[in-house]
Each structure stands twice: as C-alpha cells, then as structure tokens.
Amino acid sequence: MAMLVSTTINGDATDFSCEADETLLDALRNRLSMTGVKEGCGTGDCGACSITLDGALVCSCLVLGAEAQGRSIETVEGMSDGEKLHPLQQKFLEHAALQCGICTPGFLVAAKVLLEKNPNPTESEIRYALAGNLCRCTGYDKIVRAVQDAAAQMRRA
Amino acid sequence: MGKETPFTKREFKSVGTRPVRPDGIDKVTGRARYGADFDMPGQLVGLILRSPHAHASIKSIDTSKAEALPGVKSVITSKDFKDISKTDTELAEILENCMARKKVYYDGHAVAAVAAVDAKTARAALKLINVEYKLLKHVTDVDLAVANKAPVINRNCKTAGVDPAPTKASNISRRSEFGHGDVDKGFKKADVIIERNFRTEQSHQGYIEPHACVASVSPDGNGELWVCTQGHFVFRQQCAQMLGMDVAKLRVTSSEIGGGFGGKTHIWLEPVALALSRKANRPVKLVMTREEVFRASGPTSATSIDIKIGVTNDGIITAGEAELRYTSGPWGGSWAMLGAMTAFACYELENVKTVGLEVLVNRPKTTAYRAPSAPMAAFAVESMIDELAKKIGMDAVEMRIKNAAKEGTQSSYGPVYGPIGIGPTLEAAKNHPHMKAPLGENQGRGMACGFWFNFGGQSCTNLNIGIDGTATLTVGTIDVGGARASLSLVVAEELGIPYDKVKAVIGDTGSLGYNEMTDGSRGTFASSMSAIKSCRIAIEDMCARAAQIWDIPVDKVIWQDGHAHATGKNNNAPLSIAEIAATAEKTGGPIAGHAQIVADGAGVSFATHICDVEVDPETGSTRVVRYTVIQDAGKAVHPTYVEGQFQGGAAQGIGWALNEEYIYGEDGRLQNPGFLDYRIPVCSDLPMIDTQILEIPNPNHPYGIRGVGETSIVPPLAAIGNAVSNATGVRMTHVPMSPPRILDALEKHSEASDEEPAL
Numbered sequence: 001m002a003m004l005v006s007t008t009i010n011g012d013a014t015d016f017s018c019e020a021d022e023t024l025l026d027a028l029r030n031r032l033s034m035t036g037v038k039e040g041c042g043t044g045d046c047g048a049c050s051i052t053l054d055g056a057l058v059c060s061c062l063v064l065g066a067e068a069q070g071r072s073i074e075t076v077e078g079m080s081d082g083e084k085l086h087p088l089q090q091k092f093l094e095h096a097a098l099q100c101g102i103c104t105p106g107f108l109v110a111a112k113v114l115l116e117k118n119p120n121p122t123e124s125e126i127r128y129a130l131a132g133n134l135c136r137c138t139g140y141d142k143i144v145r146a147v148q149d150a151a152a153q154m155r156r157a
Numbered sequence: 158m159g160k161e162t163p164f165t166k167r168e169f170k171s172v173g174t175r176p177v178r179p180d181g182i183d184k185v186t187g188r189a190r191y192g193a194d195f196d197m198p199g200q201l202v203g204l205i206l207r208s209p210h211a212h213a214s215i216k217s218i219d220t221s222k223a224e225a226l227p228g229v230k231s232v233i234t235s236k237d238f239k240d241i242s243k244t245d246t247e248l249a250e251i252l253e254n255c256m257a258r259k260k261v262y263y264d265g266h267a268v269a270a271v272a273a274v275d276a277k278t279a280r281a282a283l284k285l286i287n288v289e290y291k292l293l294k295h296v297t298d299v300d301l302a303v304a305n306k307a308p309v310i311n312r313n314c315k316t317a318g319v320d321p322a323p324t325k326a327s328n329i330s331r332r333s334e335f336g337h338g339d340v341d342k343g344f345k346k347a348d349v350i351i352e353r354n355f356r357t358e359q360s361h362q363g364y365i366e367p368h369a370c371v372a373s374v375s376p377d378g379n380g381e382l383w384v385c386t387q388g389h390f391v392f393r394q395q396c397a398q399m400l401g402m403d404v405a406k407l408r409v410t411s412s413e414i415g416g417g418f419g420g421k422t423h424i425w426l427e428p429v430a431l432a433l434s435r436k437a438n439r440p441v442k443l444v445m446t447r448e449e450v451f452r453a454s455g456p457t458s459a460t461s462i463d464i465k466i467g468v469t470n471d472g473i474i475t476a477g478e479a480e481l482r483y484t485s486g487p488w489g490g491s492w493a494m495l496g497a498m499t500a501f502a503c504y505e506l507e508n509v510k511t512v513g514l515e516v517l518v519n520r521p522k523t524t525a526y527r528a529p530s531a532p533m534a535a536f537a538v539e540s541m542i543d544e545l546a547k548k549i550g551m552d553a554v555e556m557r558i559k560n561a562a563k564e565g566t567q568s569s570y571g572p573v574y575g576p577i578g579i580g581p582t583l584e585a586a587k588n589h590p591h592m593k594a595p596l597g598e599n600q601g602r603g604m605a606c607g608f609w610f611n612f613g614g615q616s617c618t619n620l621n622i623g624i625d626g627t628a629t630l631t632v633g634t635i636d637v638g639g640a641r642a643s644l645s646l647v648v649a650e651e652l653g654i655p656y657d658k659v660k661a662v663i664g665d666t667g668s669l670g671y672n673e674m675t676d677g678s679r680g681t682f683a684s685s686m687s688a689i690k691s692c693r694i695a696i697e698d699m700c701a702r703a704a705q706i707w708d709i710p711v712d713k714v715i716w717q718d719g720h721a722h723a724t725g726k727n728n729n730a731p732l733s734i735a736e737i738a739a740t741a742e743k744t745g746g747p748i749a750g751h752a753q754i755v756a757d758g759a760g761v762s763f764a765t766h767i768c769d770v771e772v773d774p775e776t777g778s779t780r781v782v783r784y785t786v787i788q789d790a791g792k793a794v795h796p797t798y799v800e801g802q803f804q805g806g807a808a809q810g811i812g813w814a815l816n817e818e819y820i821y822g823e824d825g826r827l828q829n830p831g832f833l834d835y836r837i838p839v840c841s842d843l844p845m846i847d848t849q850i851l852e853i854p855n856p857n858h859p860y861g862i863r864g865v866g867e868t869s870i871v872p873p874l875a876a877i878g879n880a881v882s883n884a885t886g887v888r889m890t891h892v893p894m895s896p897p898r899i900l901d902a903l904e905k906h907s908e909a910s911d912e913e914p915a916l
Contacts, residue, residue: 019277035194036187038415040365041447045832048365076187089185093177096797099638099805101184102191102366102415127841134832136363136416137638138801139808140840 007068009034010078018065025049027065028075036076036105040134047133050106051075057113059132076105079112087150087157088112097146099137106133111147119155123148164856171649172860175797176656178642180413189413192369192385197440200371201230201272203433204279205426205443206286207453208261208268211519211825212295212310215259215268215288222285223271228278231436232286234269238432239401250488252399254522255428261290262310262487263519264826265452267425272433272441295519295825299356299461299484302328302518310487310517317489328517330489335497335570336510343476343508347467349548355537357874357892358818359459359484362526363809363837366415367450372430373440374400380407380431385414387421388674390633393666399428400435407431410665411635418809419525420455422676451830456819457526458483458492459518462537464500468545472556476508477501477569481534485515486522495530498570499871500538502608503557503579503763505566519825525676527806528609528867532813532874536892539605539875544888553879554587557606574761578789578853579606582765585849591767591785599774600782601884604767607871611864612677613756616684617670620648620691622699622748626735628652630688631664633672634680637866638805639798646794647685647860651692653719654734670753678864681794682855683756689859695750699737702744706732758857759864764788766807766872770880774903777896779815779881785847791855791863803869804846810873812838818893 002017009032018027025042028034028051037060040046044059051060052074053067079086088111091097098104107130114121114129121129126147127140135143183189220232235258242249257266269286273279294308301307309326316323318332344350370384380402386392389409397404414421430443445454464479479500483493493513501509546553561580567573586592586604596602619631630648634640641661649656673679696716703721704711707729715722720731741748769783786803793799816836820828829835854861878889881899887906891898 029193034187035190038191038366039193040367040415041832043447043831043833046365046447076185080186085182085185089182092185093181096175096178096639096801098181098184099798099801100364100366100414100416101180101189102364102413104184105187108185123845124841127843131839131841134365134837134839136365136418136809136837137805139804139838139846140843141804141846142797142801144840144845 003066005065005069008072010074020066022065023061024063024065024068025060028060034075034077038102038105040102047106047110048103050109050133052109052113057110076108079108086112087153088147091146091150095142095146095149097138097142103133103135107135107143115151115154119151121151164854164858164861169650171646171656172792172794173796174646175795176642178639179645179661180636180641191366191415192412193444195371195383195412196442197371197373200440200442201274201437202276202279203270203272203430203441203443204283205267205429206269206283207449208257208264208266209826210261210290210292211264211297212293213261213290214293215257215261216291217289218269219287220269223282226278226282226285228274229271229282230274230439231272231433232269232282233432233436237436238399241399245398248395248398251395251424252428254488255425263521265449265521267429267453270429270433272437297518297520297821297825299459299482299516299518302516303482303514310519314489314517330485330515330517333494333497333513334510337567338508340476340478340508340510344467346469346475348470349545350465350467351541351544352465353541353890355462355464355540355890357460357533357536359456359520360526360813360817361451361455361835362418362420364416364418364420367445367447368426368454369444370427370430371440371442372427372434374431374435376438378402378406382407382409382427382431383412384409384427385412385421387414387417387635387637387676389635390666390672391674392424392427395424396428396431400431408665408667411663414635414637417637418527419529419676422674423524425454447832448830451835452827453521455524456521457529458485458523458533460496460533462533464537464541466541466545468549470549472549472551472559474504474506474560477506478510479537480512480514482514482516483530484518484520484523486520487517488522489515490523491515492523492530496534499531499608500534501569503562503606504560505562506569509569511569527809527870531607531609531871532810535605535607535871536874536878539872540878540888543603543879554583554604558583558587575856576853577761577763578851579763581851581853582763582787582789585787585851586765586767589767589785589787591783591847594783596769597771599884600769600771601880601882602767602769603876603879603883604765605872605875605879607764607868609678609762609868609871611682611759611762612679613683613759614673614679615755616672616687617753618684618687618691619669620688620695620750622695622734622738624738626654626733626738627658627660628654630659630661631668632661632684632688633664633669634675634684635663637675637680638801639795640680642798643681643794644684644688647688648692651689652696652734678762678866679756679759682759682858682862682864685794685860685862686756686858687752687754690752690754691750694752695748698748699734702737702741703732705744706740758855760791760855760857762789762863762865762868764868764872766876768876768880770877770884772881772884772899777899777903779894779899781811781844781877783844785849786869787849787851788865788868789851789853789863790865791858792852792861793850794862796850799850799865800848802865803848806867806869807846807873808838808843810870811843811877814874814877814892814894816893816895
C-alpha cells in the first residue's frame with residue numbers, strides 16, 4: 001500500500017507517495033520525474049544516483065523512499081542558482097570532464113559535498129572522495145582537474 | 158563535389174579550438190534525457206525472464222498463470238516472433254539471442270517477457286511463468302571448447318574457411334588466415350625465436366547506463382522506439398525486419414547515450430519491447446538491471462593465443478606467426494578474424510601468418526568493445542617484442558622503430574599503407590620525458606603500440622540555414638562524447654561563421670537517410686565529411702543567390718569568411734549568410750544542403766603508450782603510477798575531447814589489464830554480474846593520464862581527420878604487462894594480471910630460480 005512522504009527537495013516542500021519497499025531513487029525518478037538522478041547499478045556501487053540526505057552523501061538506490069520522511073534532499077537539479085551554474089558545473093563543462101554524461105550528476109553532487117567539507121583538497125583527497133562514483137568514459141583525469149579548478153575558484157570567491 | 162574530398166592544407170579558425178560542448182549544460186544540470194529518462198502516456202513496465210542455465214533445451218514454457226494475473230497486459234515468448242531462420246540466418250541469430258527459441262545457450266539468455274501496469278505486477282508475473290528445461294553439457298572456456306570431447310554447442314555449426322569443408326559439427330565456426338611471405342623461411346633466418354601462449358579473459362564494456370528503451374507499436378503497423386543506441390538506423394532496420402514491420406513505419410529516436418563502447422551497436426531488448434507493445438497495444442518501457450547488463454549484453458571475447466616470433470641479433474623481425482582463438486558466444490562471429498588482422502599491423506614484416514578461429518562457448522554473444530579484438534592480439538605481440546628485445550640486448554623502443562610499418566608498407570592483413578603514424582608515435586615516445594623519469598622500488602616501466610583500422614561507411618546530413626544566418630546541422634550518427642561539438646566546429650569552419658551560430662542535432666530515423674552507427678571511430682570522421690559536403694552545397698547555392706541579388710554571373714561570386722564576394726570590377730559589398738538568408742524568400746526559398754556519402758578512406762590509426770607500475774610483492778597488487786598516451790589524430794577537431802578519448806581508452810585498458818574479468822562457475826553461471834565484483838577502475842585507482850596528440854593528416858578527408866575513439870584501448874594490456882614484467886622480472890602471459898595471478902607467477906618464478914644454480 002502506498003504511503004505519503006513529506007520532504008524538502010532542493011529547498012521546496014515536496015510530498016510524494018510510494019510503496020513501502022520502493023527506493024528513494026525510484027520515487028525521485030518515477031514519482032517526481034527527477035530523472036537527473038541516474039540509475040547505473042541499483043546496488044550502491046556506481047554512485048550515479050548520488051544525492052544528499054540532510055547534507056550527507058548517499059546512494060539513493062540504497063535508501064527507501066519512506067526514509068526521506070521529514071528530511072531534506074538535494075540533487076543535481078538544485079545545484080545551479082537560477083541561470084548561474086555552480087562553479088563545479090561550470091568547470092566540468094570547461095574541462096570536458098564529461099563525455100557521455102550519465103555519471104556527471106552523481107560526480108557533481110559528490111564533489112560538492114567534498115568541497116563543502118574540504119575547500120582545498122589534494123589530488124589524492126579528491127580521488128578518494130570520488131571513489132564511490134564510477135565513470136567509464138574519461139579515465140577521471142579531467143574530472144579531477146575540474147574539481148581542482150572549481151575548488152580554487154570557490155576559495156577565491 | 159563528388160564523394161572523394163581529398164585533403165587540402167589549410168589554416169583553421171574553428172577546427173582545433175576547445176569550446177564548451179553544446180549539449181553540456183543539459184548534462185551538468187540533470188536535464189539531458191537518456192534511455193530510461195523518457196516516458197510515454199499509458200506506458201507499461203516490461204521485464205524479461207532469463208535462463209539460469211548455461212545450456213539447456215526448452216521443453217515447454219507455460220505462461221498461462223502470468224497472463225491471468227490482473228494488471229498483466231502481454232506475455233511473449235519466441236512464438237511471438239516469426240521464424241526467420243530460413244530467410245535470414247544472421248538476423249535469425251540476433252533474434253534468437255534476444256529471445257531463445259528451442260534452446261538456451263547461456264546463463265542470462267532471455268526466454269520470455271511480460272508487460273504489466275507496474276513493476277511489482279511485472280515481477281510477480283515473471284515468477285508465474287513456468288519453463289521446463291532439459292539440461293545439456295556446457296562449455297565456457299575457450300580452449301576447452303576446442304578440445305576433443307567438448308560438448309558441441311550448435312549441431313549446425315561446421316567450420317567455414319576450411320578446405321575441404323568439414324562434415325562434422327564443431328565449436329569452431331570459422332577459420333580465417335592472413336599474411337604474406339614464408340614464415341618457415343623467416344624463422345630459419347632468425348637468431349632468436351620465442352614461442353608462447355597468451356590468454357586474456359572476457360571483459361565488459363561497462364557503460365554506466367544500462368540498456369533501456371520505450372516502444373510503442375499500433376495495430377496499423379506504425380511504431381515508435383526511443384532507445385539508447387549507437388546506431389538508431391541500424392536498430393530500426395533490424396527490429397522492423399524481425400517484427401515484420403515496414404522499415405519506414407518504425408520511427409526510432411536515439412536518446413542521449415550513457416556510454417556504449419561498441420556494446421550498444423547490438424540489439425537485445427528492443428525487439429522484445431516492440432513485440433510486448435504490439436501485443437498489448439500500449440507503449441512498453443524496458444530497462445535492464447545491471448545484473449542483466451552483465452549476464453546478457455556486451456562482453457568482448459575471451460582469448461587464447463599461440464604466438465611465435467623470430468628476430469635477428471640486430472633486431473629485425475624475420476617472421477611472426479600466431480593462432481588466435483577468440484570466443485564469440487553461442488553463435489559465430491568475426492572476432493578472431495579482427496584479431497588475426499590487427500595482430501602484426503604495426504610492423505613491416507617480410508614473413509607473417511595469422512590464423513583466427515572463432516570459438517563457440519556458452520557465454521553471452523560476443524559484441525564489439527572499442528577496437529574489438531585488437532587489444533588481446535596486441536597483448537601477445539607487444540609482450541613478445543619486449544621479451545625478444547631484452548633477449549638480444551636491444552632497447553624495446555629502438556627495436557620497434559626498426560621494424561615499424563611506414564608509408565608504402567604492405568600491412569600484415571593485406572593493404573598497403575598510406576601516410577601513417579606508428580613511426581612518429583614511437584619517436585615521440587622515445588623523446589618523451591616519461592621515458593627518462595626515475596623509477597622507485599618495485600616499479601617498472603613498459604610501453605607498447607597499438608593499431609586500429611577505423612571505419613568509414615554511409616552517412617547522411619542536412620544543413621539548414623536559418624533566417625538570421627545561423628546553421629542547423631542534422632546528423633544521423635549519435636554523439637557518444639562530444640561529436641556535436643566537433644561537427645559544429647567543422648560547420649563553423651566551412652561556412653566561416655562562429656561556432657556558437659551552429660546547432661548540431663541528432664535526427665531521428667524519419668529525418669535523414671540511412672546512417673551507419675557511431676562505431677569504428679567513424680562518427681566524427683564520416684559525419685564531418687558529409688557535413689562538409691552539405692556546407693559546400695549550401696555555399697554554392699548562396700553564391701548563386703548573391704549572383705541573383707547582384708545581377709552578375711555566378712562565376713563572378715566567390716565564398717570567403719562567411720560572405721559571398723563579387724569579383725572583378727563590381728562595387729557590390731560582400732553579403733553575409735544572414736543577409737542572403739534574410740531575402741531567401743525572394744531568391745528561391747530556404748537555403749539548405751543535403752548530402753549523402755559512403756565515407757571511404759578512413760585513415761588507419763596508431764598509438765604508443767608508456768606506463769609505470771608499482772607491484773606490491775607481498776600482495777601482488779599493482780598500481781599504475783604514471784601513464785602516457787601518444788596517438789595520431791590526423792587532425793584534432795576538438796583537442797580536449799580527443800584527449801578524452803585517449804584517456805578513456807587507456808583507463809578501460811588498465812582496468813582490463815589488472816582486474817576486470819568474467820568469472821564463470823563450474824555450473825556455467827556468471828559469478829560476478831555486478832560492479833562490486835566486476836571491478837572497473839575507480840578514481841583512486843588511477844593517476845593523471847598524460848596525452849600527446851600527433852597530427853599526420855589523413856589524405857582522404859578534406860581536413861585530414863582520422864577517427865580517434867578506439868586505438869587507445871589497444872596498447873594498455875601489453876604496456877602494463879611489460880611494465881609488470883620489468884618490475885618483477887617475471888613475464889606475465891594472462892590478463893587480467895590480478896593480484897592472485899601475479900602472486901602465482903612470482904611464486905612459480907622463485908621456485909624455478911631456487912632449482913637452478915645461481916650464476
């Protein structure tokens with residue numbers, strides 16, 4: 001039987017109904033049409049469905065929709081400020097840190113969490129912070145450079 | 158302008174710059190729509206029932222209970238597809254892979270499918286389908302499959318390419334042979350000969366986006382298909398034929414694609430979705446799980462390669478010979494053939510012979526994976542060349558330079574090369590600072606070369622000039638990683654307008670003529686050739702319009718920097734595209750350029766890679782600490798995305814070399830169908846990947862462009878193998894070089910050294 005879940009998503013109060021065994025990923029994608037959150041594996045291995053739940057980075061495929069009750073969710077759809085892109089989004093574009101782009105939303109969310117905690121990460125810290133997100137196209141080189149560049153810009157801002 | 162558009166040296170203004178890609182913002186904001194991000198009104202959820210057995214005959218399938226479940230709208234089996242095996246064997250095999258007919262051939266083979274109102278009902282329905290199997294003996298290993306007592310997988314399979322034609326069924330579907338000269342004579346001239354067997358395990362393309370589609374078929378025979386694919390025109394043709402539909406009535410739209418690497422050049426679930434939709438008369442969405450992706454799509458071949466190479470003491474290869482056995486899954490393929498063609502393609506050899514054997518096994522149908530078949534053959538050849546160089550005391554790069562193919566060389570697979578980049582990439586490697594950098598403890602450096610043909614083929618493009626002088630290019634090759642940026646640059650270059658005044662879109666199958674897929678590194682090569690032709694047709698028309706406006710003969714008008722110029726004594730000010738377009742209504746209507754070509758002359762591609770690894774002698778774990786890719790791009794249209802192709806291919810090769818493999822149990826079931834146990838490289842596994850782009854123009858393309866997408870996966874297996882061997886002193890012959898394999902090799906080596914007296 002479906003249940004009603006009340007949350008805040010990207011700053012907006014949002015209710016959705018879902019089944020008790022339905023993942024938050026499925027609820028976001030299928031109930032709310034938030035298809036920026038991607039499914040690559042459904043088992044928490046690829047990070048394409050990364051979101052934050054009360055500020056903590058999670059794979060939304062490993063969270064039940066019901067667990068979002070009363071909590072705050074942020075997704076890639078909430079990253080830009082109107083027409084102004086988040087520095088990470090801008091740097092991903094400039095550095096060509098995406099090829100196919102399916103992993104990009106997850107990387108952006110994970111990188112944002114990293115930079116909020118650690119505004120000046122070393123290359124190694126970036127690599128370990130993003131180790132839960134799989135990219136098959138880029139070899140990660142340009143992703144790491146984009147995050148380094150975005151971090152530098154955000155420190156200057 | 159004919160279809161041949163040979164290279165002309167020119168100063169580029171747009172081509173070679175690095176603008177932001179036009180589809181970028183949609184991809185960083187979550188707005189881009191991939192295969193699973195699309196819905197149709199009233200759509201059902203489709204699911205596929207798959208065989209748990211590696212090899213079995215299907216005695217019966219009872220779907221009655223599933224059909225009776227409320228909410229189930231259609232259930233299909235192979236009976237819902239016409240048997241086309243008598244009319245089109247090749248297509249029938251593709252269809253049989255999509256839906257098993259009399260037998261299941263691998264763990265994961267589809268046997269039935271349902272469409273229901275929601276996923277929960279569809280899952281319940283799958284459980285109500287009763288399939289009765291009769292288990293058959295199976296074989297998954299490439300060498301066991303060709304052994305004497307191996308179970309024969311397909312009783313109709315008799316080895317092609319053998320004279321006289323065999324009468325007995327076999328697991329070898331085809332033998333192919335390439336080469337020239339006399340290898341026996343060549344080996345007689347050699348001072349040192351090495352013979353070895355190399356094995357590589359099966360890997361998966363590992364695209365992050367699972368296969369997905371939405372199909373809608375109406376009772377009047379019209380249909381629509383939204384799908385993530387590398388080639389929607391090919392998918393349309395195959396699906397329509399399988400379902401008995403008119404090709405023109407099936408409209409296929411390609412979604413954004415979340416990685417393909419060859420794996421999305423083949424169809425799996427699309428005819429199933431169409432058949433479910435037709436039966437239900439409702440749209441059906443079908444999305445694979447990751448487990449289904451591993452069990453039932455992709456993989457490349459597992460291989461076993463016997464190889465023998467002879468050299469003189471001064472480093473000249475006198476003969477090379479190899480037998481390459483490649484798994485093709487339960488049906489024949491041409492994978493070993495590609496391996497046999499590419500194996501020695503980097504070198505100029507007087508005597509060379511390669512034999513490819515396509516081996517049937519109870520594994521998923523082998524599909525293309527980036528420069529398909531070349532990495533495994535290169536692993537064998539390039540490992541041997543390193544070993545031989547060491548034996549005769551010559552530097553491995555020098556020995557390769559000495560034997561490298563060049564313009565005029567007859568390739569090992571037949572054709573004579575035009576201008577090629579193997580020599581220049583080797584020279585660049587020799588002079589690269591990476592080669593001189595110091596190495597630490599337990600570290601070793603390796604290098605290797607790679608070759609890929611590159612494809613051309615059919616492409617078709619439309620160019621439409623807007624009323625404001627902007628240009629829309631419609632192409633039929635899907636964009637796997639920056640093609641819209643590259644093609645926009647080409648149009649901007651050709652028309653002489655800024656990059657941001659061009660919009661490149663991927664047309665659906667209703668908007669253009671047939672286009673081959675984005676495969677074989679052909680996307681930018683072939684579609685840019687067609688786009689240039691489209692532009693030149695539009696320019697010719699715009700010159701005629703200008704002549705009309707000025708009332709002068711058309712041969713007095715030339716095109717320069719995005720403007721029509723009147724030549725001679727006229728005082729007419731040049732007309733921009735916008736000015737010509739603004740009055741198009743009065744000069745003959747819309748301005749457009751439509752082109753269709755067979756893009757002949759894809760220039761072959763070569764690369765040289767250098768890598769440093771560190772091997773932990775306690776655990777056998779290997780880390781890549783430095784990596785450099787040097788490759789010929791012909792002309793790099795968007796150098797950043799060219800670098801991206803170099804880096805991505807290298808990373809996939811590194812994963813394959815060190816970790817990735819399909820592991821089958823004794824029961825013939827895949828043991829690791831998930832990203833946890835089939836581990837592709839993560840960010841913390843890799844260093845930065847340095848790149849060096851060389852530009853040796855392809856004489857057959859107007860701008861000198863060569864395909865760049867695939868060659869970068871060819872050298873890594875061997876480059877890493879050579880680096881590990883240089884770090885440990887042990888020759889590695891089995892990919893992936895996972896920690897247990899390296900430890901095992903180290904142990905065997907130390908046992909062998911213990912037995913022999915030290916010098």
